[in-house]
Each structure stands twice: as structure tokens, then as C-alpha cells.
Amino acid sequence: MMLRFILASLLIFSVGLPSSLARPAPYALRISCGARNNVRTPPTYALWFKDIAYTGGIPANATTPSYITPPLKTLRYFPISEGPNNCYNIVRVPKGHYSVRIFFGLVTQPSLDKEPLFDISIEGTQISSLKSGWSSHDDQVFAEALIFLFGGTATICFHSTGHGDPAILSIEILQVDDKAYNFGQGWDQGLILRTATRLTCGTGKPRFDEDYSGDHWGGDRFWNPMRSFGKGADSPRSTENTIKKASVSPNFYPEALYQSALVSTDDQPDLTYSIDVEPNRKYSVWLHFAEIDATITAQGKRVFDVVINGDTFFEDVDIIKMSGDRYAALVLNATVTVSGRTLTVVLQPKAGGHAIVNAIEVFEIITAEFKTLRDEVSALQKMKKALGLPSRFGWNGDPCVPPQHPWSGADCQLDKNTSRWFIDGLDLGNQGLKGFLPNDISKLKHLQSINLSENNIRGGIPASLGSITSLEVLDLSYNSFNGSIPATLGELTSLRILNLNGNSLSGKVPAAVGGMLLHRASFNFTDNAGLCGIPGLPACGPHLSAGAKIGIAFGVSLAFLLIVACAMIWWKRRQNILRAQQIAARGAPYAKKRTHVSHDIQMSRHGHNNHGQARTAVENGPSLLS
Secondary structure, three states: OHHHHHHHHHHHHHHHOOHHHHOOOOOEEEEEOOOOOOEEEOOOOEEEEOOOOOOOOEEEEEEOOOOOOOOOOEEEEOOHHHOOEEEEEEEOOOOEEEEEEEEEOEEOOOOOOOOOEEEEEEOOEEEEEOOOOHHHOHHHOEEEEEEEEOOOEEEEEEEEEEEOOOEEEEEEEEEEOOOOOOOOOOOOOOEEEEEEEEEEEOOOOOEEOOOOOOOHHHOOOEEEEEOOOOOOOEEEEEOOOOOEOOOOOOOOOOHHHHOEEEEEOOOOOOEEEEEEOOOOEEEEEEEEEOOOOOOOOOOOOOEEEEEEOOEEEEEEEOHHHHHOOOOEOEEEEEEEEEOOOEEEEEEEEEEOOOOEEOEEEEEEEEEOOOOEOHHHHHHHHHHHHHOOOOHHHOOOOOOOOOOOOOOOOEEEEEEOOOOEEEEEEEEOOOOOOOOEOOHHHHHOOOOOEEEOOOOOOEEOOOHHHHHOOOOOEEEOOOOEEEEOOOHHHHHOOOOOEEEOOOOEEEEEOOHHHHHHHHHOOEEEOOOOOEEEOOOOOOOOOOOOOHHHHHHHHHHHHHHHHHHHHHHHHHHHHHHHHHHHHHHHHHOHHHHHHHHHHHHHHHHHHHHHHHHHHHHHHHHHOOOOOO
């Protein structure tokens, strides 16, 4: 019974918890750029991870330009010698909705530009372009955007514009609610919200959500203080009363955001706010209200219209009526298309004589760029490695996006049917390339032109080039290619220009390649000492098949081995003869003496026999001699 009571109590308690508390904490990654160790910073003691294995660049000591900048001591900067595009590639980021924020810093080296200007992109979409004077404005020392990440990675790139070296102090990737800042139809279909401004009204203190003890599922937003919209235009209000309906899903705004406000005056009943924006763009405007003025106690006491760039978006706004009570939060959102360079919000009173506002957010709505085909990105990365591409090319990030900063030497086209970019040209002539040309170049199947001339590329010409059927121009001249010309090049029926001159190619030009003259193709095979077989080149000798060449090579090798074996046998026999002669020469006197002794013995034996025979003859009497 006691166990059932405990389980029931826990169930009731968990049901009563807010949804933000019932689910796990959001993913959060904070990187201290250039740092060798993890760091915690006051006043919240947030954890910043050390900066290793994410990117290139150079770590250096940092000067923080603003007091809202995290108090970190290092940064990472990217000199132009590292290339125009440099990226942080962060892996294992869970799929979800994120607030991505990048703080900029200043390098404490007098020889470097004190205020570099550069562009920032996230996942191939440019979200910010620094303007001169950014370091002296609190809300410009960072770039921030709300973006959906689906691929398990986050790629954040910095693009040089020729005005100093990009210098990055920190990067934050903070997960927010999947439905945060839902501004209407299509809000999650490849759209990004770039933070243009966030204002907390009626206070002089800049605050982050963390300072407000805000819910982590809302991110850690920075709120720039706005004491007044203009001299005599308004007056501040504040309260310590609890604000209802504040920190609720999906945006989880901090309660303290609604405890201060600006109220228009009798002299200027309209409350007006203007911000400079980029022309011909769409913006999402979020207005925050709570009736905290003690003089407004009931519905109908304060009513106003919301007019943005001359168009009325909300009529008869009555905060108490719409929020349900005093000291209760109300959020209004509007999507505005701006043709000029100014976005102006006007609150026009209709009853009560004054307007009120607690906070304002403005986001630029950016359409996310399409990505380059994955196979083609992989092929280019392998080419980068195989050819030893210099760092100055900056082949980092996506080859084609942002469109303002494509990879050097790569020409891009957008396929509207697949909503993907592809590479239709490579122009890398006379760039000091080395190494070899990998077979993976065939994965660039949309190529129409390849120019790799006047480099030092070695090895064979990949036969896989013959599968790029769209190829019209192939210029590999003045390199160190060797071996034969692949017969597969004859399958390139769209080819108009083929330049292979100035290499070390050999063998007979394949008939299919030579036959391109019939298709009015232009080619150049000169300055290849070993090539033969077409007009303008030497005539080829008898053609031997591969099997015949192998047989000849085997026969020559066998004959050589036989000659070596015979020579060794002859040499060994010769050594034996010489050794025998030497032995005979040393034993000659002894042999001669033995010969004489033998002769004397034989003579003695011969005389003894003769004497016996004579004695026998005397005994037997005379004999008849004939």
C-alpha cells in the first residue's frame, strides 16, 4: 500500500510539472575559441568548452569590445593565407531547433586590423555582414539566428571581405523549443530568423535570459535596454508584481521582461520606434505587453492600434481584455515586407490617451540556401586532398553557398527540379597544383568544362573521365601525366576541345579518340614524345597485344636467367680445373721419384726372370733356334 501511495504521489507530481521541467534539458554547446582548456565565466558560471579539432586558424589573446561580451581571454582568427572561407564543423548535434550565436573579438596584436569586417554564414546561408563601427555597439558585437538543424552537424563559416582577418571569440549552439517563434505558415520550411534587435523597455540594464533566470528552452537571449524612444516621448514604468502567462511554451519569455515598460506622454501620445533594415526583405515583429501601470485598472481604459510602416496590423488592442487580467503577458506578432531601409512601429492610442510597450523583437526572415549535391561535395574534397590544393583557395564549407562566397575555381548552377546546386565547371589552371587526379572526379557528372592546365599533376589520366557525358572542354595540357590515353575519352560525344599536349603520355592514340576529328572536335596531343598513331604524330610500330608483351617480357627474363646459370656453371668448372692444376704442380717431385723407383723394381724383376730362363735352358740342353 505504501509503495502504491508513493508511486501515485510521484505520478501526480510529474503531471503537475510544467512541460519544460518534465522533458530533458535542451542541448547546449558553448565554445571558447582559441582556448586550450574548458572555462567557466561569471556571473552565471556558464561552461565554455575548449576549442580543439573544429577548424584551422590561429589562436590568440583577445580584447573584448563590449561589457556584454563573455569574459573570455582567447579567440581564433583567420588570416587571408588560410583562405577566404573558414568554418567550424561541429558534429553530433541532435536534430532540432537552435539559437546559434557568434561573438566577435579583437586580437591584441597591434599589427592586425583593430576592427575586421567579414561575413558569417550558418549551414551555407549568410546571416550577417559586419559593418564599420560594430565594436562600439553592444547589439552588434555578435550575430544570432534561429535555425533548424537536420543533418546532425552545424557548419558555421566566416568569409573574408578584404577588410582584416575574421576574429571569433565564442560560439553558442543552444536548443530551443521546436515551435519557438512560429510566425505563421511556412515558418519551419527552410526559413531562418536572423536577430535584428531585441529591446527591453523602460530599463537601463542589458540582460540575458540567464540573468533573468529564464527557462533554458527559450535559449539565452540578449535584451538591449531602451530607456526612451526619444526625448520627452515616453516615461518608464516598473513593477515587482508577478506577471502571469510569461514563461510559457513555446517561447518561454522571462517574467522580468514584463516588469518594466515605456508609456507615451501627453505631449506625444503616439509611441514610435524605428530601426534601420535591409530593403526588400521580410521581417517578423514581436511586440510584448503587460498592463503594469497602476492607473489602468480595467478593460477599455487603454486601447490603441499597432501600425507598422503605415499599415495597421492590430486594431483596438486592449491588453487587459486580450491577456485576461492586469499583470499578464500579451505577445503580438506580425510579418512585414519592407521595401525601404526603415521599419517603423507606431502605437496609436484610441482610449486612455497613452500607449504602452514592454519589449520589442525584430527578426529578418531569410530563406535558407539550397545545398550542393553531397556526392559532388565529397568529390571536390577528395580532389582538394589529392591535388594538394593550397590553403589560399579556402575550399571549406559548401562549394556553392552562400552564393556571395563560392569556392575559388568552382562554377555552380542550381537545379530547380531537385533544389540542389551542382558543379558545372572547374577552372584551376596555373595554380601550382601537384599530386594526382583521383577517379572520384567522375562524380562531378554535371561538368561541362575542366581546366587543369599548367600545373604539375602526375600519374595517369583517369579512365572514369569518360563517364562525364556532359563534358565539352577538357584541358590537361602542360602537366606531368604519363601512361596511355584512356580509350574511354572517345565516349565523350559532347567534347569540343581536348588538350593533352605538354605531358609525358605514350602509346597509340585510341581510335575512338582520334576519330573525334569527324565530330569537328579540336585536340592537341603535341609535346608527348611517346604518342603515335594519328596525323601530326609519329607512326606506331607493330602493334603487340598485352599478352604478347607479357610473353616477350617472360621470354627475355627466362633467357637472362639461363645465361646467368650457364655462366655460373662455366665459372665453377673453371675453378675446379685451376684447383686441380695447382695441386698437381705442388706434388710433381714426389711423383717423379716414385716413377724411378717403380722402374728399377721392374728392371730388377725382368733381369731375374731372364737368369732363371737361361739356367733352365742349360739344364734341358740345346734348342733349335729359328
